Amino acid sequence: MQIQITATPDPALIAAATRWRLRTPVLVARTAGWALLLVTALIQFATGELQPGLLISGALLALVVPLVLLNRTARRSMRDGRVTTYEISDGGLARSDEVGRHAYAWRAFWSVEALSGQLMFGLRGGRWVRVPITGLSPAEVEQVLGAAFTQGLRVRR
Numbered sequence: 001m002q003i004q005i006t007a008t009p010d011p012a013l014i015a016a017a018t019r020w021r022l023r024t025p026v027l028v029a030r031t032a033g034w035a036l037l038l039v040t041a042l043i044q045f046a047t048g049e050l051q052p053g054l055l056i057s058g059a060l061l062a063l064v065v066p067l068v069l070l071n072r073t074a075r076r077s078m079r080d081g082r083v084t085t086y087e088i089s090d091g092g093l094a095r096s097d098e099v100g101r102h103a104y105a106w107r108a109f110w111s112v113e114a115l116s117g118q119l120m121f122g123l124r125g126g127r128w129v130r131v132p133i134t135g136l137s138p139a140e141v142e143q144v145l146g147a148a149f150t151q152g153l154r155v156r157r
Contacts, residue, residue, distance in 0.1 A: 001147055003088045003140055007132040009081025011074075013118050017130045018074040020115055026066040033062025086131050088144050093121060093129060104129065106151035112144075113156040119144065 019026075036058030040051050082097040094103040104123070111122040119141070121129040133141050149155045 001088070001090055001143055003136065003144060005086040005088075005132065005135055006083065007086070007135070008083050009078055010117070010132060010134075011078060013130070013132055014077045014081070015070075015074050016115055017118060017120060017128075018070055018077065020113075020120065021128060022069060022073060026069060029061050029065040029069070033058045033060065033065070036061060088131070088147070090147065093131070095129060095131075106148070106153065109148070109151075109153050111154040111156070112148045114141070114145065121148075 036054050040054040040058055043049065043051050043054070082099065084095055084097045087094040087096075092103065092105040092108065094101060096102070104121075108123055109121050109129075110124055113120045113122070117132060117134050119131045119133055121131065123129065133144075136144075145155050145157065
């Protein structure tokens with residue numbers, strides 16, 4: 001198997017990948033923020049005193065921190081975005097642009113997940129490689145996912 005994809009950065013795909021990868025930290029921040037807002041409301045109800053520090057902290061955690069985290073990460077990905085060539089073969093995955101080339105053997109990955117228009121290859125240590133698949137046929141995508149499964153990766157469609 002030898003599949004080659006050349007792609008330019010797509011803001012919609014980068015935003016979707018960013019939201020997907022940061023879903024846990026965003027959920028934690030939002031949950032903590034709403035919990036602080038609930039505590040603020042309970043204190044206000046019980047004592048009649050408004051706690052502005054808790055109110056501001058809860059609002060920041062629930063609303064501002066997730067937006068800043070998602071926007072900063074997506075913008076950084078777009079800023080670094082260049083026309084990139086991805087090569088998927090029996091040996092693994094390689095990505096190259098005008099700056100350099102990085103090749104990964106299949107054993108470097110632990111999972112691959114199919115999102116709309118892209119595959120997310122999870123590297124050990126929490127990093128990931130995003131591969132756009134808009135130019136591939138469904139049969140080629142299944143071929144890539146099958147090769148990943150054969151190599152022992154966890155595959156989510």
